[in-house]
Amino acid sequence: MLSTWRAMNPMARREALEGYTALIPWVIGFLIFTTFPIIMSIYLSFTEWTIIEPPTWIGLANYERMFTRDPLFWQSLKVTLLFVAFSLPLKLVLGLMLALLLNIKVPGMNFFRTVFYLPAVISGVAVALMWMWLLQPDTGVANTLLAAIGIQGPNWFWDRDWALPSVALMSIWKVGGSAIIYLAGLQNIPPHLYEAAKIDGANRWHSFWGITLPLLTPTLFFQLLIELIDSFKVFTEAFVITQGGPLKATYFYLYYFYEEGFRNFNMGYASGLALVLVVIIILITVFLNFTSKRWVYYESD
Amino acid sequence: MRGKSRFLALTMILLLVMSQLGSALAQDSVTIEWWSVAGNELPQEAQEAIVTAFEAEHPDIQVNLTILPESGYDERMTTTLGAGEGAPDVALFWNANWYAQTLDLTPYLEADPDLSPEDYFENFWINWATWGDKVVGLPLGVGANFVMYNKAVFDEAGVDYPTADWTPEEYIEVAKAVTDTEVRRWGGDRPRGPYRAIWMNYGAFPYSDDSTMVDGYFNSEASIAAYEWLWDLVDSGATPTPADIEILGTEGTGPIDLFLAGRLAMATLNQGHMLIAVDEGVDFGIVPEPGFVDSQRFVNAWSLTASIWSGTENPDEAYEFLSFFAGPEGQRILMEQGTLFPALPAVLDEYENADTDYAQAFFSVLEDTQVAEWTAGHPCWRGAVIRSVQDVWDLINLGEISRDEVTTTINDYIDEAQASLEECTPRLGG
Structure with a gap:
């Protein structure tokens, strides 16, 4: 490092200094607002802390309870993993399908793109309340429409079997946000590839499988990671609509974290829960990153 | 030149005197931080009116009112108190886990010639102002749940009005009797x-x-x-399903809309709903939640505990403000502009409709043993x-x-x- 610095000419040194100086505010912010809370959170996970009183060191007791005698930990983890498994593929596929539709060149497409993106910018609480009304079993729009075609709709959020799918359904409503990112990826695909494929006799389906999908894999990979993390963080729906019920069918991991931290005043344990979630997400991300070498194609490949 | 120097010296002296005067004035005036929430029970306008009235009486004390969103109030208070600094001088301490960080008001009340624990409803004082031997705050008002019944619906169904001594089994019988599935009317709601x-x-x-x-x-x-x-x-x-109650109940506080529309003949509501029904001109009656004759009767009642943070640098001024807010003047303004009734019986009697049947029934419920007596402990x-x-x-x-x-x-x-x-x-x- 020092030899590199010595090898630099004065102009390069000055530029480097200016660069590092410009970085200082960010580094300070990162240390204070990111690194410090993470370190504190790790420390607190080994303590009993009611927030009001000073923390007390209890070693691994929080983790011992979590893994050996806490049914709510396993229940919340199960519910969250089920939600991820159910909603993630739906969000990825529907987001891509929507992006393909929004990529068609027809008049007024900018209007449609705006309309589909709107749900992504509406407050989560407002969205939750709206879905409560839509899926109300007796008077909601969904069951009224189903009744019109002779189907008796379920009790949605108020049914142990339907509550989780209902939350997953809600999450799909926001695919407009990811569709815009897919759209950017789609528009980066060079048109001459499609023209060449057309000359070779490829139909639209062949073009999609042979050109669109492979060249979109970097975007797909990015979306997969972002949506995965987002799915693990599901909270508002449980907080506003179901309070984790019925029968803990929507008792999501972050809802449990919130209850432990702020209702049960057990912030040490809640810190442990948060840390375990981070580890789970890191492990899955590393695994996906490892597999990405086999299915993600970059232009440089 | 000499004149210019004199002018400069005079200006300097004047500035010095003014700055000293300014800081002296600033030292005399104390600012109290007051954290609160706003809603039907405690409207922002009422709180501002109380602050204005207080500042008019105490020109040496300024009150900085901060209204926080109710949904995040718990988290904000918990983390601020946990940090040990930056907490407000006076705030709503509605969570018992925060009581450890309240100033014990016992010596202040003992020295106060205008306010004493005996001025408040005894059960509200015990449950909402004390914690063990410590006086943790003052109760800002009172609220309670009771069963409201729609007299027109009962008359139409030819069913007798419930009475204060009814049992849980009678609640179900009455609810069944006034239920009419043809007009989608339920008899009563669920706890x-x-x-x-x-x-x-x-x-x-x-x-x-x-x-x-x-x-x-x-x-x-x-x-x-x-x-x-x-x-x-x-x-x-x-009775309506949880989904019906969740959707049709107003802000989760109770199905007042269903009750007002005549689709729910009886509902467990509160004093705020009672005032709405009065405004809407609904003919209703009030009875306590069902219980058993000759056994202890409980009521789900509440108050808002306003307390002084133990870390305040201005405890005397904070008490001046708190005792004004939770004293007769403040609670009178609250009753006029909000839906919390005074925790001081003497002020409660000033309620404009105090002699009506529904008000008397509500006042009677306030005397019952409170659920909080068990839950708070x-x-x-x-x-x-x-x-x-x-x-x-x-x-x-x-x-x-x-x-x-x-x-x-x-x-x-x-x-x-x-x-x-x-x-x-x-x-x-x-």
């Missing part, structure tokens, strides 16, 4: 959770008073009887144990178990509830 007034009227408590034992309490005869009563109510078809119930037994409530409300299965279902959750209690009690006490 919003176990171990509130009706459970306690049965003599049911989730665990022992010393917070050590669930077995024998959660599955006691009284407790099972209360859950079976809920099962009978759900089974009667005379047992923080682990709301914090941890209720989660472990919530499934029993859900199973009954969803109609997923038969009446015969109520006892076995309750017994299935004893171990989990006991484990929650044992985990929580060393931390939060009990």
Whole structure:
């Protein structure tokens, strides 16, 4: 490092200094607002802390309870993993399908793109309340429409079997946000590839499988990671609509974290829960990153 | 030149005097930070009016009112108190876990010639102003749940009005009698959770008073009887489903809209709903939640505890403000502009409709034993144990178990509830 610095000419040194100086505010912010809370959170996970009183060191007791005698930990983890498994593929596929539709060149497409993106910018609480009304079993729009075609709709959020799918359904409503990112990826695909494929006799389906999908894999990979993390963080729906019920069918991991931290005043344990979630997400991300070498194609490949 | 120097010197002296005067004035004027929330019970306008009236009486004390969103108030207070600095001088301390950081008001009240504990409703004082031997705050007002019944609906159905001595079984019978499925009218609503007034009227408590034992309490005869009563109510078809209540109830505080529309003949509502019904011109009556003759009767009642943070640098000024806010002047303004009624009986009597039947029934409910008497002393119930037994409530409300299965279902959750209690009690006490 020092030899590199010595090898630099004065102009390069000055530029480097200016660069590092410009970085200082960010580094300070990162240390204070990111690194410090993470370190504190790790420390607190080994303590009993009611927030009001000073923390007390209890070693691994929080983790011992979590893994050996806490049914709510396993229940919340199960519910969250089920939600991820159910909603993630739906969000990825529907987001891509929507992006393909929004990529068609027809008049007024900018209007449609705006309309589909709107749900992504509406407050989560407002969205939750709206879905409560839509899926109300007796008077909601969904069951009224189903009744019109002779189907008796379920009790949605108020049914142990339907509550989780209902939350997953809600999450799909926001695919407009990811569709815009897919759209950017789609528009980066060079048109001459499609023209060449057309000359070779490829139909639209062949073009999609042979050109669109492979060249979109970097975007797909990015979306997969972002949506995965987002799915693990599901909270508002449980907080506003179901309070984790019925029968803990929507008792999501972050809802449990919130209850432990702020209702049960057990912030040490809640810190442990948060840390375990981070580890789970890191492990899955590393695994996906490892597999990405086999299915993600970059232009440089 | 000389004149210029004199002018400069004079200016300097003047500036010096003015700055000294300014800082002296600033030292005389104290600013109190007051954190609160705003809503129907405690409107922002009423709080501002109280602050204005207080500042007019105390020109040496300024009050900086900060209204926080109610949904994040708990988190904000908890983290601020946990940080040990930056907390407001005066705030709503509605969570018992914060009481450790309140200033004991005992010496202030002893020295106060205008305000004393005896001025307040005794049961509200005990439950909302004291914690052990410590006076943790002053009660800002009173609110309570009771059953409101729509007289027109009862007259139309030819059913007698309920009376204050009714039992839970009679509640179901009356609800069935006034239910009319053809016009989609339910007889009465469901309780919003176990171990509130009706459970306690049965003599049911989730665990022992010393917070050590669930077995024998959660599955006691009284407790099972209360859950079976809920099962009978759900089974009667005379009550809206949780989905109906969730959607049609107003902001989760109670199904007032259904009641006003005549689609719910009886509903467990509160004093704010009572005022709405008065404004809407609905002819209604009030009775306490059902219980049993000759046994203790409980009411789900509440107040807002306003306290002084123990770390305040201005305790005397903070008490001046708090005693004004929670004293007769403040509570009078609150009653006129909000929906909380005064915690001071002398001021409560000034209510403009105090002699009406409904007001008298409401005032009577305020004298009953409060559910908070038990819940406030047992923080682990709301914090941890209720989660472990919530499934029993859900199973009954969803109609997923038969009446015969109520006892076995309750017994299935004893171990989990006991484990929650044992985990929580060393931390939060009990």
